[in-house]
Amino acid sequence: MATTLTEHAPHADAHHHELSFVRKYIFSEDHKIIGIQFLFMSLFFLLVGGLLAAIMRWQLAYPTDPANPLPGGGLFPETMVNNGIILPEFYNSAVTMHGTIMIFFAIMPLLVGVFANYLIPLQIGAPDMAFPKLNMASFWTAFPAGLIMLAGFFVEGGHSSAGWTQYAPLSADPEWTGVYAGQQLWLISMIILGFASLMGAVNYITTVINMRAPGMTWFRIPLPTWALFITAILILLAIPVLTGALIMLLFDQTIGTTFFASATGGEPLLWQHMFWFFGHPEVYILILPGMGFVSEIIAAGSRKPIFGYAAMVLAIIAIAFIGWLVWGHHMFQSGMNPMLGMSFMVTTMIIAVPSAIKVFNWLGTMWRGDLHFHTPMLHAVTFVAMFVIGGLSGVFVASTPVDIFLHDTYFVVAHLHYVLFGGSLFAIFGAITFWYPKMFGRMMNSTLGKIHFWLTLIFFNLVFFPMHNLGIAGMMRRIYDFTQYEYLAPFQGLQMFISWSAFVLIGAQFIFAFNFLYSLFRGEKAPQNPWHANSLEWTAAPSPPPHGNFAHTPTVYRGPYEYSHPDAPGDYWPQNEPGPAAPAPEPVYAE
Amino acid sequence: MTTHAAALDRGGMDATEVGMGVYNMKLGMWVFLLSEVMFFTSLIGSYIILRAAHPDMFAQPGEVLNVPLTALNTFLLICSSVTMVLAFAAIERGDQAKLKAWLIGTALIGMSFLGVQVFEYIQLSGHGFVPSVEGYSAAGAPLYGTTFYTMTGFHGFHVFVGVLALWYLVIQAFRGKYTAANHGAVEITGLYWHFVDLVWIILFTIVYLI
Numbered sequence: 001m002a003t004t005l006t007e008h009a010p011h012a013d014a015h016h017h018e019l020s021f022v023r024k025y026i027f028s029e030d031h032k033i034i035g036i037q038f039l040f041m042s043l044f045f046l047l048v049g050g051l052l053a054a055i056m057r058w059q060l061a062y063p064t065d066p067a068n069p070l071p072g073g074g075l076f077p078e079t080m081v082n083n084g085i086i087l088p089e090f091y092n093s094a095v096t097m098h099g100t101i102m103i104f105f106a107i108m109p110l111l112v113g114v115f116a117n118y119l120i121p122l123q124i125g126a127p128d129m130a131f132p133k134l135n136m137a138s139f140w141t142a143f144p145a146g147l148i149m150l151a152g153f154f155v156e157g158g159h160s161s162a163g164w165t166q167y168a169p170l171s172a173d174p175e176w177t178g179v180y181a182g183q184q185l186w187l188i189s190m191i192i193l194g195f196a197s198l199m200g201a202v203n204y205i206t207t208v209i210n211m212r213a214p215g216m217t218w219f220r221i222p223l224p225t226w227a228l229f230i231t232a233i234l235i236l237l238a239i240p241v242l243t244g245a246l247i248m249l250l251f252d253q254t255i256g257t258t259f260f261a262s263a264t265g266g267e268p269l270l271w272q273h274m275f276w277f278f279g280h281p282e283v284y285i286l287i288l289p290g291m292g293f294v295s296e297i298i299a300a301g302s303r304k305p306i307f308g309y310a311a312m313v314l315a316i317i318a319i320a321f322i323g324w325l326v327w328g329h330h331m332f333q334s335g336m337n338p339m340l341g342m343s344f345m346v347t348t349m350i351i352a353v354p355s356a357i358k359v360f361n362w363l364g365t366m367w368r369g370d371l372h373f374h375t376p377m378l379h380a381v382t383f384v385a386m387f388v389i390g391g392l393s394g395v396f397v398a399s400t401p402v403d404i405f406l407h408d409t410y411f412v413v414a415h416l417h418y419v420l421f422g423g424s425l426f427a428i429f430g431a432i433t434f435w436y437p438k439m440f441g442r443m444m445n446s447t448l449g450k451i452h453f454w455l456t457l458i459f460f461n462l463v464f465f466p467m468h469n470l471g472i473a474g475m476m477r478r479i480y481d482f483t484q485y486e487y488l489a490p491f492q493g494l495q496m497f498i499s500w501s502a503f504v505l506i507g508a509q510f511i512f513a514f515n516f517l518y519s520l521f522r523g524e525k526a527p528q529n530p531w532h533a534n535s536l537e538w539t540a541a542p543s544p545p546p547h548g549n550f551a552h553t554p555t556v557y558r559g560p561y562e563y564s565h566p567d568a569p570g571d572y573w574p575q576n577e578p579g580p581a582a583p584a585p586e587p588v589y590a591e
Numbered sequence: 592m593t594t595h596a597a598a599l600d601r602g603g604m605d606a607t608e609v610g611m612g613v614y615n616m617k618l619g620m621w622v623f624l625l626s627e628v629m630f631f632t633s634l635i636g637s638y639i640i641l642r643a644a645h646p647d648m649f650a651q652p653g654e655v656l657n658v659p660l661t662a663l664n665t666f667l668l669i670c671s672s673v674t675m676v677l678a679f680a681a682i683e684r685g686d687q688a689k690l691k692a693w694l695i696g697t698a699l700i701g702m703s704f705l706g707v708q709v710f711e712y713i714q715l716s717g718h719g720f721v722p723s724v725e726g727y728s729a730a731g732a733p734l735y736g737t738t739f740y741t742m743t744g745f746h747g748f749h750v751f752v753g754v755l756a757l758w759y760l761v762i763q764a765f766r767g768k769y770t771a772a773n774h775g776a777v778e779i780t781g782l783y784w785h786f787v788d789l790v791w792i793i794l795f796t797i798v799y800l801i
Contacts, residue, residue, distance in 0.1 A: 131615065134619075198623075198626055201622075201626070202619050205622045206615055206618045206619045209611055210613070210615050210618055211615075236622065236625060236629075237626065237629050240626045240627070240630035241630070243630060243633075244634050244637070247745075248634075248637065248741065251722070251737075251741060255723055256722070256723030256725050257724075257733075257740075257741065258723075258724050259637065259738075259741075261724075264734065265641070265732050265734035266641070266734065266737075267640070270637055270640060270641065274637070
């Protein structure tokens with residue numbers, strides 16, 4: 001690392017010469033291109049994760065039913081799908097890989113890899129990241145990690161099947177799952193991906209602290225950048241802990257160490273503590289950026305200043321900080337001292353406070369606003385609604401007594417999908433449709449966007465809401481064939497309903513994919529500021545911004561949410577527009 | 592210093608008006624070291640927990656590990672931090688010759704540290720103190736070897752990376768790349784080197800002495 005960091009000269013020289021195709025689009029150092037590279041990569045993985053979910057849903061709709069073989073099952077080798085029947089080993093690895101791919105290769109890069117790279121320099125008025133070469137290295141580390149992860153499907157013994165949480169000793173001892181190479185590829189891929197995240201985080205933090213345009217004080221930074229900055233701090237501190245744990249697990253498998261093998265003194269519970277010490281900040285890594293995007297979209301869509309800007313920032317910081325003190329709530333049923341469980345329960349409940357502040361502020365922003373329900377706004381409002389449902393079911397599972405009953409059931413599956421899909425993914429759809437004109441210089445088709453939105457909203461709820469009921473009825477989270485239990489067998493009708501809803505939900509995503517690709521070439525040309533927003537990417541840079549972003553370094557005169565201000569000439573007031581009533585820019589760092 | 596160069600190319604704004612007044616590379620290194628703290632904490636914390644849970648699986652200080660030899664090694668590494676500071680002080684004054692001398696000194700001491708560590712590993716594994724369950728025959732239990740080699744191994748790897756960085760600095764110094772006004776690379780490599788030194792002092796204390 002040290003040698004990499006020493007390489008970087010100031011980036012002024014990057015502006016003036018023409019770059020070859022390879023340097024411009026493949027090994028690019030431009031933060032915008034790198035963000036778009038992450039966008040294509042993670043949308044591909046979103047598709048892979050969705051197809052794995054479809055395989056699981058087929059098995060749950062028609063558990064080991066020869067009358068209903070998996071469509072296209074003949075494409076799989078016999079060790080995965082035999083005569084159209086999904087084998088238990090393959091089901092387990094589909095469960096594992098759906099979680100792994102969605103969290104680490106789809107949602108996390110979509111939120112951070114795409115938007116931290118794309119938005120941070122544009123929103124703070126910088127020509128690029130602090131370390132453009134490191135930024136390029138970050139993508140070109142994440143991409144091979146993805147390939148290694150995919151390679152696991154093609155090795156003997158299949159892919160890892162120990163669950164995305166990789167609990168030891170199931171993950172540590174290959175004898176237990178029958179997975180050898182796949183398990184090690186999983187670990188190696190995740191270790192490499194950790195380096196990519198780390199390079200990104202160092203870059204984002206340094207950039208936000210050091211590269212802001214004149215007048216861009218801390219409390220004038222747009223909320224997406226605030227959220228991404230705090231997220232980068234979480235990544236910086238959480239990922240190394242996961243890396244440490246992954247390395248120990250890899251050593252247990254390859255060189256015969258005994259960190260997690262209880263027979264020789266290791267502690268399987270140590271894995272759970274380390275994984276969740278990373279894993280709970282990770283949960284906030286997956287939601288905070290979405291909260292930032294939604295704040296931006298709701299303010300622009302309501303033509304009102306964000307309600308309680310400072311409270312929004314402080315709530316992000318509070319969530320990020322308390323997020324370090326709650327990891328034990330994933331382990332209530334691990335034999336934990338009830339007293340300790342109680343304290344984890346209390347800290348977890350406390351997180352509901354800053355989360356609720358944010359929800360009420362979004363509602364306050366919309367209250368009596370001039371609401372424009374364009375596609376990004378629809379997604380953003382849905383984020384708020386779904387996040388409330390996911391947050392409330394979170395309060396259920398955070399209560400130790402209730403969790404005894406709900407732990408490891410479909411209630412947890414419902415909860416986490418309401419937060420990750422209903423929350424993060426709706427925020428991502430909102431953000432992609434909102435910033436697409438800036439990224440590609442063309443608008444996405446609004447009709448297709450709304451059809452995609454409504455189908456996704458309706459079928460998302462049809463898929464995941466009934467899972468609450470399944471969970472309360474006692475259906476286990478990762479079970480292959482639930483009909484083996486008499487008390488679960490009557491739910492097969494509901495399972496088929498969920499599965500077919502899921503297939504429609506997945507199908508609806510192809511409308512989005514079509515709209516995305518079609519608009520790249522045929523979309524209406526985007527103006528510089530289609531949403532009449534205030535932040536610098538809209539007001540100081542064309543769509544798409546050129547290499548180096550701004551013709552002149554913008555000077556910032558006010559906060560990013562001055563909509564419908566009485567002193568402003570229009571209903572929005574660009575951050576970089578000198579106004580008669582505008583105060584002179586204050587130094588950020590009064591020394 | 593290179594300090595304000597990164598900010599200066601943005602429309603002539605002085606770095607003191609925005610940001611920390613610290614140049615990007617140095618801030619980046621501090622941020623990176625924060626993540627390194629978390630990484631070593633994960634390894635050291637695991638060791639503490641495992642040892643507290645199974646005191647019988649770990650040997651007493653000096654029983655298996657060669658404390659005097661490692662004490663010498665610790666002394667070497669601390670000396671290398673001193674020579675690193677002297678290299679930095681030299682280039683702050685613009686003294687190229689002393690910069691080269693102290694950088695080479697630091698790199699050589701770092702390599703000696705690694706040499707002693709390799710010698711120690713060979714000696715220990717000869718006595719059946721290995722990282723794996725298979726073949727373990729020293730005092731304590733395999734868990735002892737597991738944690739020992741993982742912690743000291745990853746520290747050794749960090750020293751190795753540091754030595755590579757130091758030789759890179761030496762080459763650049765001989766090309767006359769560093770001046771009193773421009774030596775950020777020397778400073779941030781120094782930060783990294785001191786961090787690695789500090790980690791070793793903690794490791795030496797809790798692995799060898801306690």
